[in-house]
Amino acid sequence: SLPDIGDKVEFESKPGAKGPRANNIRITAKLPKSVRNHNQTDDRINCPSCKKKIVPRMITYKGEPDKSVCPYCAATVSTFGNSFSFYITVIAVIAFIVMIW
Ligand SMILES: [Zn+2]
Numbered sequence: 001s002l003p004d005i006g007d008k009v010e011f012e013s014k015p016g017a018k019g020p021r022a023n024n025i026r027i028t029a030k031l032p033k034s035v036r037n038h039n040q041t042d043d044r045i046n047c048p049s050c051k052k053k054i055v056p057r058m059i060t061y062k063g064e065p066d067k068s069v070c071p072y073c074a075a076t077v078s079t080f081g082n083s084f085s086f087y088i089t090v091i092a093v094i095a096f097i098v099m100i101w
Contacts, residue, residue: 054071
C-alpha cells in the first residue's frame, strides 16, 4: 500500500540522476484512521433532514449570508441574520410607540 499523510516510513537513500532518491520505501507505522480524519479539515455536517453528510450551501440575500441549506434536500441547516431582523422589529415597535405617545 502507498503511505498516507502522517505515516512513518523508512527508506534507503540512493544516488539518482537528479540527486539522492528514496529507495525501498517501507511503511513502519500507520497513523490510526481516527487521528487522520481528526486532523483533516472537514466542514461536513449531518443534514438534520435527510441525515446525509453534507457541506452546507450558503444562500445570500442582498449580499448578506441569509441561510445555509442542504445541497441534496434543500432543508435549511442554519439561518443567519435572525437576530438582526429581530432588532429591526424591536426598533420599529419602539418608534411606533414613541410616535403615538
Ligand atoms: Zn438534506
